[in-house]
Amino acid sequence: MRRLGTSSVAWFPWRCPTSTPTSRSLCPSTLQRNMLFDAISAYLRSVCLDGASKLRAQLRNNSNDDPLISLEENQEVADSFEGARMWWRLFPKTSKKRGGTIISFLPGDSDEPRSLRLVFHKRHRQLVLNSYLPGVVRQWRELIAKNRQRLLFTNHVKDGKSMWSNVPYNPPSTFDLLAMEPAKKVEIMDDLRAFQKGKEYHSKVGKAWKRGYLLHGPPGTGKTTMIGAMANFLDYDVYDLDLISVLNNADLRKLFLDTTDKSIIVIEDIDAIEVELTTNRKGKKAANGDDKHVVIGLSDKNHDKSKVTLSGLLNFIDGLWSACGSERIFVFTTNHVDHLDPALTRRGRMDMDIEMSYCRFEAFKMLAKNYLNITEHSLFSEIEGLLSETNTTPADVADKLMPRNGEIGPLLDEIDEEPVDRDSIMLRYNRKRHADERLESLVETLIMKRAKMNSATSPMEEAKEEQPNAEES
Numbered sequence: 420m421r422r423l424g425t426s427s428v429a430w431f432p433w434r435c436p437t438s439t440p441t442s443r444s445l446c447p448s449t450l451q452r453n454m455l456f457d458a459i460s461a462y463l464r465s466v467c468l469d470g471a472s473k474l475r476a477q478l479r480n481n482s483n484d485d486p487l488i489s490l491e492e493n494q495e496v497a498d499s500f501e502g503a504r505m506w507w508r509l510f511p512k513t514s515k516k517r518g519g520t521i522i523s524f525l526p527g528d529s530d531e532p533r534s535l536r537l538v539f540h541k542r543h544r545q546l547v548l549n550s551y552l553p554g555v556v557r558q559w560r561e562l563i564a565k566n567r568q569r570l571l572f573t574n575h576v577k578d579g580k581s582m583w584s585n586v587p588y589n590p591p592s593t594f595d596l597l598a599m600e601p602a603k604k605v606e607i608m609d610d611l612r613a614f615q616k617g618k619e620y621h622s623k624v625g626k627a628w629k630r631g632y633l634l635h636g637p638p639g640t641g642k643t644t645m646i647g648a649m650a651n652f653l654d655y656d657v658y659d660l661d662l663i664s665v666l667n668n669a670d671l672r673k674l675f676l677d678t679t680d681k682s683i684i685v686i687e688d689i690d691a692i693e694v695e696l697t698t699n700r701k702g703k704k705a706a707n708g709d710d711k712h713v714v715i716g717l718s719d720k721n722h723d724k725s726k727v728t729l730s731g732l733l734n735f736i737d738g739l740w741s742a743c744g745s746e747r748i749f750v751f752t753t754n755h756v757d758h759l760d761p762a763l764t765r766r767g768r769m770d771m772d773i774e775m776s777y778c779r780f781e782a783f784k785m786l787a788k789n790y791l792n793i794t795e796h797s798l799f800s801e802i803e804g805l806l807s808e809t810n811t812t813p814a815d816v817a818d819k820l821m822p823r824n825g826e827i828g829p830l831l832d833e834i835d836e837e838p839v840d841r842d843s844i845m846l847r848y849n850r851k852r853h854a855d856e857r858l859e860s861l862v863e864t865l866i867m868k869r870a871k872m873n874s875a876t877s878p879m880e881e882a883k884e885e886q887p888n889a890e891e892s
């Protein structure tokens with residue numbers, strides 16, 4: 420990477436004639452985080468170490484021991500670019516309440532955000548604006564691509580404002596490990612691939628570059644696992660949106676604008692929220708006949724003031740504001756697809772409907788390969804029959820295949836096709852014994868499950884039992 424210039428701390432008594440563009444961490448006119456602030460901060464981080472007299476250090480996350488070094492507030496560093504000299508200074512957050520009228524675009528915001536100020540001779544204005552700053556941004560993008568750490572964001576309310584916080588996100592799930600019908604899996608992967616390469620296509624047809632997936636199926640069929648696999652496949656961040664913590668539609672919009680491109684925005688268990696949406700919507704519709712802009716209260720009793728409307732949610736997905744970002748994927752998950760309002764799931768909002776189903780034989784074979792490292796076994800055909808007769812989730816099957824007593828050793832080591840030495844023979848024996856045990860236990864569970872299903876009284880029979888015999892009475 421080409422470095423833009425050298426740096427040193429410098430306090431210069433003369434400053435005139437100078438130009439002083441300022442970059443704030445928040446952009447009041449757009450409500451969005453000012454990316455230039457982030458870009459410059461990262462750039463200064465890479466050049467300020469040599470010269471600044473005061474630095475700030477913090478740990479990025481638990482898995483990285485290298486502290487993140489940045490410029491301390493009120494510190495200044497000098498930089499040079501193509502013969503021009505310039506000085507950066509980081510100004511702290513300041514209160515606007517020191518006098519005068521406060522006009523803020525951010526509700527409840529009384530502070531001026533942190534800002535970076537650049538000072539340079541005015542003859543360098545074109546050089547700075549046309550070459551230096553674009554170069555800083557370019558370096559920042561390269562740096563991000565190189566050191567990228569995938570993040571999982573979640574929203575919360577702080578000081579009356581909704582915001583995202585994040586943690587590093589390295590989900591263990593991949594499409595290889597996901598147990599589902601192979602053809603369906605390939606279809607989803609192809610769809611994601613096409614979406615990722617679809618920039619030109621979307622602009623050609625005049626469509627926002629986004630895609631909606633509805634994941635539905637019973638608990639334990641892999642909906643959350645699928646989201647992790649998608650994030651790994653695309654290398655996108657994930658925003659896990661908790662609608663209960665969203666204060667109102669404006670808040671929802673602000674949260675949306677704060678998401679970055681190349682991200683997956685997830686709303687889990689949308690049916691739980693949707694029940695409330697639908698109930699309240701119908702209730703009010705009778706009164707005012709307007710079912711699109713009705714304020715609804717979400718179910719959480721602690722958040723009675725939550726006011727997100729169905730139209731707010733729909734706007735979030737495909738309204739005017741949704742076009743403000745690009746390369747975003749929306750994922751809704753539900754255990755009860757039939758409970759959903761058709762407005763939420765109509766074509767264009769949800770582009771792909773993915774049913775995560777009970778574990779059948781194809782999915783089981785993948786689990787057996789992943790958990791037991793086997794591709795065949797004498798019990799496979801019995802298991803195939805039992806899985807087709809019982810509705811067993813992949814989570815339940817996976818649980819049965821998990822090693823008990825921490826016996827993972829035999830599963831991890833590679834074994835030769837034709838074991839020759841004593842160790843590899845023992846390893847093969849242990850692995851076989853472990854697989855036998857786990858599969859026998861699975862068969863036992865499935866047989867019990869089938870027996871339970873067969874012995875369960877059908878509703879018709881139950882009704883008959885409850886009805887007193889007409890002749891007797």
Ligand SMILES: Nc1ncnc2c1ncn2[C@@H]1O[C@H](COP(=O)(O)OP(=O)(O)OP(=O)(O)O)[C@@H](O)[C@H]1O
Pocket residue numbers: 596597598599636637638639640641642643644645754775813814815817
């Ligand atoms: N299709 C699958 N492939 C591989 N593993 C699976 C699959 N489904 C479930 N599992 C296993 O079961 C665990 C629970 O699955 P997961 O949380 O993804 O299910 P879910 O459908 O999201 O459930 P819920 O509706 O309760 O949130 C996972 O950690 C994973 O180990």
